[in-house]
Amino acid sequence: MTTLLEKGRLGESLAEYEIVDMHAHLMRGPFPWQESSADHLVRAMDQSGVKTSLVSSLECAGFRMEACNEVMYEATQKYPGRLLGYVYVWPGDPEAVRAEVERRLEQGFVGIKMLVLMGYDYTYPGYAPAFEIANERRLPVLLHTYGGQRGLADQVPTIAPRYKDANLVLAHAGAQKVEEHIQIANEHENTYLELCGSNATYGAIETLVESVPLERIVWGADDLPLNMSHQLGKVLGADIPEEAKKQILSTNARRILSQIRK
């Protein structure tokens, strides 16, 4: 039987594994392309056979919440089942946030995305309606949580126990200060570690697998802007059991999605 590592080394399709990417974007940025971001993303998924990506849109710049989410909605309509939407939240007006989240969930979005880089801590009151809905519906909430930066060690320990039924997906686990992610994951059962990061920090996957429950590790690519096939290589090449790779690439994400309350 061909292993995941061997398939990656040969560039063979991984479609049979029904891989779920928990972290993708539609966006413009300092990158030279003209085409639709959604087309670009699906093309990247097709290269290796990634089945589904959970995507948030920053396409219209992050302060234009409704416009960004509208682009995301159109993408989910164009690629049903391939692209699932996170409702992107800009927390300036709590009532607008509540209305936007409720509207987009009605449209079929499956989670919420918050980005501390927009200048608001996750404890900022404007985010509260989104967290409350996520808690009620048991939604995944994707949080930018780079080790050593604002948003992780200073904020997740506050919000995780406050919204115990929300599944908090902590992006960039292992990229830097891996010990912060490990400690938080072990202290808060509603946190999940997502693995994207451009540097592919040496040994991070193995360290996380040794240090936290395996069912709490999920894979994400952060494509766009990162390279999906590059990010996939972290798991394919990791020195961990084959079954652990499958769990990280697919099973764990599917369990999170299955917990969503309609």
Next chain:
Amino acid sequence: MIELFDAQAGFGGARRGQPWIPTVEELLGHMERLSISRALVRTDFEEMDGNVPLSNQILYETCARHGPLMACPTLLPAGCGDVPSEQEQIDELIKNGGGAATIRPERDSWSIAEWCCGELLGMLEDRRVPVLCRLANFGFETMADLAGRHPELPMVLFQVGYRFQRTLIPLMKTFSNVHLAVGSPFSVHRGVESMTEQVGAERLLFGTGFPNSDMMPPITMLTYAEISDADKQLIGSGNLDRLIGGIRR
């Protein structure tokens, strides 16, 4: 299977506050596991590498013991007289079968002005010795400056992040002697495809980024890329072989 020759790897260096010193055995173990046939190796991490002649000696001796490895020693301007002359350093590289040199003006505290490093770079240019340049040691403007002053010097930029395409592409279009190693953190959406389209596959070199990075991600970035098999092979090993083959030994 695409043959892989890693242009962006090293071992034997250290970082402050970090006990792990990556060993050649670790590097070779990963290469075997991932079917990487050869690697051009530097002393890495470079952060605490404060004795270049000693590090180069260890590098040469280690490469002599391990067939898949080819040395990429660090060279220095010799103006202070504390290291062998530029000519002697290059002769030593050639004698030891080295495949390239690395220069680190920021790390080793020397100026890129012609009066400081011109003799070194001129001699490397005359011999067509490829020079590996970590972006953090240069910056794009310095790379452009040196590439323009030494147009026959093959320069390989490495450890380039994902945010620089708007600068990187014009740099490589302007200076045909600049190449790019696509090891981590070059995790750029359609990075291999867009660089192949914009500057040509012959300017791209496979690299991993070990010991900073896991070695597999750049492999899958290449094996799954939407480019021809011929271009994949060029990037995987052909281009580095061509550059090394161009050294006037």
